[in-house]
Amino acid sequence: xxxxxxxxxxxxxxxxxxxxxxxxxxxxxxxxxxxxxxxxxxxxxxxxxxxxxxxxxxxxxxxxxxxxxxxxxxxxxxxxxxxxxxxxxxxxxxxxxxxxxxxxxxxxxxxxxxxxxxxxxxxxxxxxxxxxxxxxxxxxxxxxxxxxxxxxxxxxxxxxxxxxxxxxxxxxxxxxxxxxxxxxxxxxxxxxxxxxxxxxxxxxxxxxxxxxxxxxxxxx
Numbered sequence: 001x002x003x004x005x006x007x008x009x010x011x012x013x014x015x016x017x018x019x020x021x022x023x024x025x026x027x028x029x030x031x032x033x034x035x036x037x038x039x040x041x042x043x044x045x046x047x048x049x050x051x052x053x054x055x056x057x058x059x060x061x062x063x064x065x066x067x068x069x070x071x072x073x074x075x076x077x078x079x080x081x082x083x084x085x086x087x088x089x090x091x092x093x094x095x096x097x098x099x100x101x102x103x104x105x106x107x108x109x110x111x112x113x114x115x116x117x118x119x120x121x122x123x124x125x126x127x128x129x130x131x132x133x134x135x136x137x138x139x140x141x142x143x144x145x146x147x148x149x150x151x152x153x154x155x156x157x158x159x160x161x162x163x164x165x166x167x168x169x170x171x172x173x174x175x176x177x178x179x180x181x182x183x184x185x186x187x188x189x190x191x192x193x194x195x196x197x198x199x200x201x202x203x204x205x206x207x208x209x210x211x212x213x214x215x216x217x218x219x220x
Contacts, residue, residue, distance in 0.1 A: 005032075006032055006033055006034045007032060007033045007034070007055045007056060007213065007214065007217045007219060008033075008034055008036075008053070008054045008055045008056075009027070009030075009033050009034065009035040009036065009054060009055065009056045009057070009058060009213055009217075010036055010038065010043065010051070010054040010056070010057045010058065011027055011035050011036065011037040011038070011057075011058045011060060012038060012039070012040050012043045012057060012058065012059050012060065012061055013037060013038070013039055013040065013060045013061055014039050014040035014041065014061040014062070014063060015040070015061055015062045015063045015064070015102075016060075016061065016062035016098050018060070018196070019196050019197045019200065020037075021197075022196065022197030022200040022201060023037070023060075023197075023200055024037055025200065025201070026200040026201070026205070026206055026209065027058075027209075029206050029210070030206075030209070030210040030213055030214075031210070032214070032219070033210070033213060033214075035058075036054075040061050040063060040079065043082070044078055044079055044081075044082050048081075048085055051082070051085070052085070052088070052089050052091055054091060055091065055092065055217040055218075056091065056092040056093070056094060056213050056216045056217045057086075057091060057092070057093055057094070058094040058096055058213065059093070059094065059095050059096065059099040059102070060096045060097065060098070060099050060194070061098075061099055061102055062098040062099065062101060062102050063079065063102050063103060064101075064102065064103070064104060065105075066079060066080060066103060066105060066106060067079055067080065083103070083106055083108050083109060084108065086108070086112065086183065086184070086186065087112075087183045087184025087185055087186040088184065088185065089185060089186070090185050090186060090187075090218070091186055092186060092187045092188070092189075092213070092215075092216025092217045092218070093112060093183060093186050093187070093188045093189075093216060094188075094189050094190075094191065094209075094212055094213060094216055095112065095113055095188065095189070095190045095191070096191050096193075096194050096209075097151075097191070097192060097193060097194035097195060098195075100113055100115070100118070100153070100190055100192060101118060101120055101153070101155075104118050104119075111183060112183045112188055113190055114158050114159055114160075114161055114162040114179065114181045114188075114190065115155065115156050115157070115158060115159055116156065116159055117155070117156045118155060118156070119155060119156075120153045120154065120155040121153065121154040121155070121172070122151055122152070122153050122154075123151065123152045123153075123154070123172050123173070124151050124195070125149060125151075126149065126150060126151065126152045126170065126172075126173065127147060127148070127149050128147065128148065128149070128150055128152060128168055128170045128173065129145060129146070129147045129168060129169070129170060130145060130146055130147070130148075130166055130167070130168050130177055130193070130204075131145045131166065131167050131168060131169070132144065132145060132165065132166060133164050133165055133166060133167045134163065134164065134165040137163065137165045137180065138211065138215050138220045139165055139178070139180065139189065139208060139211045139212050139215050139220075140165045140166065140178075140208075140211075141211070141220075142207075143204060143207060143208060143211075144204075146202070146204035146205075148193075148198060148199055148202045148204070148205065149198035149199075150193050150194070150195050150196075150198060150199045151195035151196075152168075152170065152172060152173035152174070152192075153173065153174055153192060154172050154173065154174060155174050156174070157174055157175050157176040158176040158179040158181075158190065161181050161182070162176070162179040162180070162181045162190075163179060163180045163181065164176045164178070164179045165178050165179060165180065166178030166179075166191075166208070174192065176192075177191070177192045177193065178190065178191045178192070178193075178208065178212070180215070186216075187215065187216045187218070188216070189212040189213075189215060189216050191208065191209065191212055193205055193208075194209075
């Protein structure tokens with residue numbers, strides 16, 4: 001945690017293009033947070049003690065294959081080791097948009113996300129209305145239904161052990177859009193939204209993202 005008391009957030013990207021300017025602005029808009037956007041490769045090069053110094057890690061990557069068991073020279077733990085280390089501390093975990101689809105062969109990632117069958121379809125440029133299913137959850141407090149353009153996924157909904165807080169009735173789309181769960185010692189927030197600046201610049205998306213980061217970091 002920083003000396004100023006701001007929540008420290010690692011934002012990990014990779015293996016999927018995105019609007020860097022809009023994406024970065026969305027994270028810079030989170031009051032009381034210092035957000036550092038980095039590639040998965042840079043994240044994995046950091047020693048474990050450095051990775052675990054962040055209060056929250058946001059995953060926005062879409063790596064579909066796990067690397068071989070043997071790590072390349074210079075990597076302390078590699079991606080497999082990084083996944084294994086998640087939940088070891090109370091560091092919060094946010095799984096954003098296409099990161100829900102990442103590492104389909106990883107049982108640990110499946111446990112983090114809370115969806116056993118992560119086979120998917122995707123639909124670009126949908127205009128979707130999102131509803132609050134659980135207004136009592138701190139992430140949804142004060143949030144109203146909103147409509148915005150975004151990419152949707154057709155896949156299984158959040159399963160056992162998940163607390164669903166955002167939903168949609170849009171077709172085609174999965175029904176569960178935002179949900180929380182616990183993975184080992186970590187709070188987890190999964191948020192299906194966030195393909196491009198149609199979402200990044202939306203005030204309701206930003207509010208939910210900010211509250212999700214704060215909740216995962218134990219601030220609300």
